[in-house]
Amino acid sequence: MNGVTHQKWWGWGVEGVAFHHEDKPKLAPFVLDKVGIDLHAPGTPPPAFDDLAVPATRLGDELAATLRRAVGEDYLVTADLDRVVHTYGKGLADLVKVRAGHLPRVPDVVVYPGDEDEVRAVVDAVVAADAVLIPFGGGSNISGSLTPPAEEGRVVVSLDLGRMNRVLEVDEAAGLARVQAGVLGPDLEDQLGARGWTMGHQPDSFRHSTLGGWIATRSSGMQSDKYGDIADITRGLRVVQPGKVVVLRPLPSTSSGPSVREMILGSEGRLGVVTEAWVNVHRVPENREIIAYLFPTWAAGLAAMTEISASDAAPSVTRVSDANETQFSLATQKKSRGVKSKVSKALFAVLERRGWDLDQACLSYIGYEGGKERVAREKAIVGKIVKAHGGIKLGTGPGALYDQKKFDTPYIRDFLLDVGGLADVSETAAPWSKLMDVYSGSVRAAxxxxxxxxxxxxxMCHLSHSYHSGACLYFTFAFPPGTDDVEEQLARYWEVKSAVQQSFIDTGATISHHHGVGTDHAHWLEEDISEAGTDVMVALLRGVDPGRNLNPGTLIPAQREW
Incomplete structure (x- = not known):
């Protein structure tokens, strides 16, 4: 009715799209060996929505009338399905809870504003009623930033920006585009691409996340090595706060005191609602290639990535998986036939004769974009570095397959939940000099x-998002919970998740590289940015939102809420 589509209420992505293992003959034996789960055993699909006990809305007539005047009759929704869709993000704990019908608090109403004036009217109405406002983009958050606070008495309003989804203008001379915050990744790139431009930002959640969500969580994309993180891409902003609008012009650089732009980046809705942004855009590159390489060890792959970061090459993607993730990737491949199968077997036989331990081999993907001469030059530089560290080139075939499937990984987590497995991710960043210690510490902690x-x-782990001084390490872990009790499952999940997160702090890394803080990571904030740094953040939040109406409970530790 309102023209906005959402993900499944119980999992990732859209209905009709799911991960299957039947065409991947190596996966079932791999999963059975590594985590003891039999993929051929009967699974437990998510429940029917009608079986959920959804709490009734607490929206009163007065606030309902005010919100209806703000957005229109068709764009104020209190239906149970819409409210449940807006209750959680897509973190592992979120999915376990919603599948179990654990709904202690859901938004009382979902509103769909069509422009900034309507957003202002909604924000002012919520604050005047002392209600809670939670901005909502694609609903793909995995750090607990969308969950309504567990407090009695206050109405919770979910503000869905899905109707605000247009590229408004492109400044071709400056390489800037003005874009509404509710646009999903594919729609944004389609609109820019029709004019010959790209923003180049492609996080794992690309298909189901929005520009506003990227800004709110300080997102990074798979091509951030070239295009920058969202903090680099975002130049100007419009942010609705109670009774006013923050307007930041798209300047290339400025010395106007502490950066308000930086304060809003990563603020997770606590400093207002982002309605639009000016972002860097680039002409669609003449050439684009993803090439696969193979390294004999994880240490060799890390060393190569370190050297590439300091070289004259500037790839768009630098990624290398550890041995565990490489084995998992090979296990998820479909059965190869004919010449392809023979070539793969012959290659591995040659490597074994060279003394490679194939159980330690590490798969890498490196991307190149630009004119023909530039791409050729960068491939030559990288090729020499790869060879110097004992690696070999696999070619564009595996790279093209990675490029095609790169947004599909989250579906595997839903599949594992169906068969009784818990799987989640933790990502971090650290200097090159500390990466091996961070990696070893996190694996040991898990x-x-x-x-x-x-x-x-x-x-398992992969390196991605290389910078001058360091890189991101992205960990994925999985295990059978060993119990059907939901509370016990969550307790066991947090045992593992907390161990990995604490290991980041203990080895000098950060609590999150691009997933944000939310409620899941807030416990470690003071250890990450110091107690004094948290004081600054708390003071900022109090100054903007003294009534705690804007997404309270996220971003800072629970004991620092006032």
């Missing part, structure tokens, strides 16, 4: 947590 729980667990 394994020790698995041992404490008495379960067979698995953890």
């Amino acid at each position: 394994r020790e947590a698995f041992d404490r729980l008495g379960v067979k667990g698995f953890i």
Whole structure:
């Protein structure tokens, strides 16, 4: 009715799209060996929506009338399905809870404003009624930023920006585009691409996340090595706050005191509602290639990425998986036939004769964009570095497959939930000099947590998003919960998740590189940015939102809420 589509209420992505293992003959034996789960055993699909007990809306007539005047009759929704869709993000804990019908608090109403004036009217109405406002983009957040606060008495309003989804203008001379915050990644790129431009920002959640969500969580994309993180891409902003609008012009640089732009980036809705942004855009590149390489060890792959970051090459993607993730990737491949199968077997036989331990081999993907001469020059530079570290080139075939499937990984988590497995991610960033310690510490922490729980667990990692001084490490872990009790499942999940997060702090890394803080990571904020740094953040939030009406409960530790 309102023209806005959403993800499944119980999982990732859209209805009709799911991960299957039947055409991947190596996956079932791999999962059984690593985590002890039999993929051929009967699974437990998500429940029917009608079986959920959804709390009744608490929206009163007066606030309802005010919101209806703000957005129109058709764009104020209190239907149970819409309210449940807006209750959680897509984190592992979110999905476990919603599948179990754990709905202690859901938004009382969802509103769909069509422009900034309507957003202003909604924000002012919510504050005047002392209600709670939670901005909503694509609903793909995995750090607990969308969950309504567990407090009695206050109405919760979910403000869905899905109707505000247009590229408003392009300043071709400056390479800037003015874009509404509710646009999803594919729609944004389609609109820019029709004019010959690209923003180049492609996070894993690209298909189901919005520009406003990227800004609110300080997102990074798979091509951030070239295009920058969203903090680099975002130049100007319009942000609705109670009774006013913050307007930041799209300047290339400025020395106007502490950066208000930086304060809003990563603020997760607590400093207002982003309605539009000016962002850097680039002409669609003449050439684009993703090439796969293979390294003999994780240490060799890390060393190569370090050297590439300091070289004259400027790839758009630099990614290398550890041995565990490489084995997982190979296990998820469809059965190869004919010449392709023979070539793969012959290659691995040659590597074994060279002394490679194929169980330690690490798969890498490196992307190149630009004119023909530039791409050729960068490929030559990278090729020499790869060779110097014992790696080999696999070619564009595996790279093209990675490029095609790069947004599909989250569906695997839903599939594992169906068959009784818990899987989630934790990502961080650290200087090059600390990466191996961070990696070793995190793997050790996860394994020790698995041992404490008495379960067979698995953890894997890849490096992505390289910078001058360091890089992002992205960990994925999985294990069987060993119980059907939802509360116990969540307790066991947090045992593992907390161990990995604490290991980041203990080895000098950050609590999150691009997923944001939310409620899931807030516990470690003071250890990450110091107690004094948290004082600054708390003071900022109090100054803008003294009534705690704007997404309270996220971003700062629970004990620092006032």
